Amino acid sequence: MSDAQTVGVLHPANEALTRDERIVLNLYFISALLVFVLMMLLGLTMRTSQSTWMSVPPNIFYEIMTAHGAGMVGTIVLASSAVMWFFLRKYVRLSLSIFAANYVLFMLGALAILGAVFLGGYAGAWTFLYPLPVHSMGLWSTNAAALFMLGYLLIGVGFLLFYLDAMLAIIRVYGNLGRALGLQWLFGGEIDKSHPTTVVASTMVAITNSVGILAGAVVLVICLINIYFPSVAPNALLVKNLIFLFGHMFVNASIYMAVIAVYELLPRYSGRPYPISRAFLWSWASSLVMVLIVYPHHLMMDYVMPHWMLVMGQIISYCAGLPVFTVTVYGALTNVYRSGMRWTMPASLLMLSMFGWAAGIVPAIVDGTIGVNKLMHNTQWVPGHFHFYLLLGVLPMVLALMFHLIGQRTPARASDRWSFPLYVFGGLVFVFAFLAAGHLSTPRRFAVHLPPWLAYDQAGTVGAALVIAAMLVFTFQIIVGLSRPTGNAHAALAAG
Amino acid sequence: MITQDHVWMWTLAGIGVVTLAFVFVIVNASKPADPSTVQKHAYAIRRWWFLALVLLGVGVAYASLKPFPIADQHAQAESAQVVAAVGRQWSWQLSQNRIELGKPVQFDVTSVDVNHGFAIYGPNDRIVTQVQAMPGFTNRLLYTFTEPGKYRVMCLEYCGLAHHGMVTEFEVVAAGNGGKP
Numbered sequence: 001m002s003d004a005q006t007v008g009v010l011h012p013a014n015e016a017l018t019r020d021e022r023i024v025l026n027l028y029f030i031s032a033l034l035v036f037v038l039m040m041l042l043g044l045t046m047r048t049s050q051s052t053w054m055s056v057p058p059n060i061f062y063e064i065m066t067a068h069g070a071g072m073v074g075t076i077v078l079a080s081s082a083v084m085w086f087f088l089r090k091y092v093r094l095s096l097s098i099f100a101a102n103y104v105l106f107m108l109g110a111l112a113i114l115g116a117v118f119l120g121g122y123a124g125a126w127t128f129l130y131p132l133p134v135h136s137m138g139l140w141s142t143n144a145a146a147l148f149m150l151g152y153l154l155i156g157v158g159f160l161l162f163y164l165d166a167m168l169a170i171i172r173v174y175g176n177l178g179r180a181l182g183l184q185w186l187f188g189g190e191i192d193k194s195h196p197t198t199v200v201a202s203t204m205v206a207i208t209n210s211v212g213i214l215a216g217a218v219v220l221v222i223c224l225i226n227i228y229f230p231s232v233a234p235n236a237l238l239v240k241n242l243i244f245l246f247g248h249m250f251v252n253a254s255i256y257m258a259v260i261a262v263y264e265l266l267p268r269y270s271g272r273p274y275p276i277s278r279a280f281l282w283s284w285a286s287s288l289v290m291v292l293i294v295y296p297h298h299l300m301m302d303y304v305m306p307h308w309m310l311v312m313g314q315i316i317s318y319c320a321g322l323p324v325f326t327v328t329v330y331g332a333l334t335n336v337y338r339s340g341m342r343w344t345m346p347a348s349l350l351m352l353s354m355f356g357w358a359a360g361i362v363p364a365i366v367d368g369t370i371g372v373n374k375l376m377h378n379t380q381w382v383p384g385h386f387h388f389y390l391l392l393g394v395l396p397m398v399l400a401l402m403f404h405l406i407g408q409r410t411p412a413r414a415s416d417r418w419s420f421p422l423y424v425f426g427g428l429v430f431v432f433a434f435l436a437a438g439h440l441s442t443p444r445r446f447a448v449h450l451p452p453w454l455a456y457d458q459a460g461t462v463g464a465a466l467v468i469a470a471m472l473v474f475t476f477q478i479i480v481g482l483s484r485p486t487g488n489a490h491a492a493l494a495a496g
Numbered sequence: 497m498i499t500q501d502h503v504w505m506w507t508l509a510g511i512g513v514v515t516l517a518f519v520f521v522i523v524n525a526s527k528p529a530d531p532s533t534v535q536k537h538a539y540a541i542r543r544w545w546f547l548a549l550v551l552l553g554v555g556v557a558y559a560s561l562k563p564f565p566i567a568d569q570h571a572q573a574e575s576a577q578v579v580a581a582v583g584r585q586w587s588w589q590l591s592q593n594r595i596e597l598g599k600p601v602q603f604d605v606t607s608v609d610v611n612h613g614f615a616i617y618g619p620n621d622r623i624v625t626q627v628q629a630m631p632g633f634t635n636r637l638l639y640t641f642t643e644p645g646k647y648r649v650m651c652l653e654y655c656g657l658a659h660h661g662m663v664t665e666f667e668v669v670a671a672g673n674g675g676k677p
Binding site: 058059062065123124125129131132135136137139235236237240270272273279301302303304307310311314315318319321322325326330333334336337338339340341343351354355358359362363366369370371372374375376377378379435436439440441443444445446447448450452 | 499500501503504506507510511514515517518521522524525526527528529531534535538542545546549550553556557560561564565566567569585609610611613615617621622623624625626627628630631632633634635636637650652653654655656657658659660661
């Protein structure tokens with residue numbers, strides 16, 4: 001039996017951290033929490049400004065928007081990679097130095113990005129859509145744009161190292177990546193039930209996000225060359241394709257890494273195994289292909305794109321929902337149904353994450369229809385759906401592991417009774433304000449809003465404030481918990 | 497109801513189904529039952545659930561892609577009014593600002609600097625259609641207006657400091673009424 005199926009033991013001995021491992025993991029988690037809160041405050045500032053409850057000049061608004069987008073995307077991937085590292089190291093030998101190097105490179109990259117935005121005035125959005133970075137109309141310098149891209153490159157190099165180390169470690173144990181994915185069992189044969197779900201998910205992410213990051217690196221180098229040698233002007237459509245391949249892959253990698261927490265932890269809290277199955281293997285193998293070829297759904301309004309690619313974007317958007325609805329989320333619901341589940345904080349967050357992911361991709365899939373995209377593209381419908389599955393899906397997965405880890409170090413918290421519902425309620429108000437405004441055609445990324453849109457902005461502001469209040473409580477509790485010594489609790493603690 | 501309202505209702509219905517499934521499971525989570533029995537029933541249901549989703553996807557894909565919702569980019573639309581639209585930071589230039597009601601319009605949309613979004617808002621302030629304006633490319637948008645009145649073009653692709661102010665207007669008028677909407 002793999003660890004994923006070892007139900008009953010909440011904190012198995014092989015998950016114990018050495019002193020150095022604990023230091024690095026704490027750096028990841030504490031940094032991520034602090035940046036999340038900071039970025040949420042930037043988000044709140046934007047919604048408050050759009051609500052006309054606070055005046056923010058447009059240049060500052062778009063700087064904040066750029067920092068918020070880059071910061072949130074980077075940090076959710078950083079935190080999710082820590083989830084993957086924490087569980088994958090049980091099955092393969094990962095390098096702690098590379099894990100630490102990823103953190104250092106991320107922080108250096110983040111400093112470059114913050115400097116480019118708040119000192120250099122760069123406000124070209126996190127998507128750095130060519131040629132906007134070199135067409136600022138005097139708002140920022142080309143050096144600021146270059147510094148922003150250099151920050152991305154540093155972060156990309158760190159993650160690429162992390163994934164290469166993971167793939168190498170996986171190959172050492174399983175022979176090749178195909179066997180780690182369980183491809184040998186797709187069409188028949190008896191599945192080795194001890195094959196870890198974590199290894200399957202990690203292999204898929206390592207492959208796909210390496211491709212995504214490489215696409216990002218290529219486009220960043222192209223753009224950097226263009227900054228200093230303007231006569232080398234790339235094809236805008238090609239650059240757009242590469243940016244969205246990278247961007248889509250990078251954001252989705254956060255889900256595929258963080259969901260490992262669900263596979264590993266949910267069975268421990270429900271008391272039921274979450275066995276590997278052929279459907280599970282098919283879902284990850286097909287997701288590997290789909291996540292790489294679905295990105296044209298971001299380019300549906302670029303009519304000069306080959307139309308077969310846009311059709312593919314729509315069809316694959318639909319198909320990509322199948323593994324979620326019929327395997328991962330369905331499997332989680334089956335695991336919990338009539339299990340005698342104990343609703344502790346980690347268990348509640350895991351369940352919320354499944355809900356946020358499943359419900360959040362409904363508006364996403366709908367928007368993946370070309371005919372709908374013509375009406376919803378770049379409206380607030382878009383931040384509505386991605387905040388749904390990031391704020392109420394991926395972040396709760398990460399928080400679940402954090403609360404799980406501190407569970408052995410801290411007593412039960414009275415605040416859990418209100419902080420969790422507050423997070424859920426605030427999150428729902430926040431995302432539905434976006435979705436409702438999107439269906440009314442309110443544009444996204446507008447510093448100034450028209451009067452008919454303000455009610456939704458104000459509702460979104462209230463929702464954001466509630467989420468931040470809950471997040472502040474979570475952050476305080478987790479940081480205090482992570483700072484406490486574990487003692488001998490690891491081996492001794494068991495469910496019961 | 498316009499299309500956005502239908503989309504909104506279907507989305508709420510989808511999220512509602514997801515919510516009901518979660519509520520059902522959570523309400524029943526505290527009553528333990530034999531795991532193998534639960535799993536057996538769940539797997540049986542899953543086959544039908546999978547089939548239902550596939551059929552739904554195939555049906556929606558077929559209905560939404562036929563006829564194809566994007567104009568042929570290489571063929572000139574027959575008997576269409578042609579409007580050239582050029583985006584630049586931070587204004588729109590249209591070759592004409594009066595368009596005839598009920599007759600197809602071909603918007604040839606491009607940009608001279610960065611990416612812009614050419615979104616047409618109707619008299620009810622809701623988007624009727626949109627396309628991207630890209631430097632070095634011309635996207636061809638075909639649309640037939642069925643309601644007279646004042647329409648606005650707003651930029652829906654972030655393009656810098658005055659992105660939110662990149663707006664222009666045109667009028668859709670009935671044929672032969674002296675240009676009055």
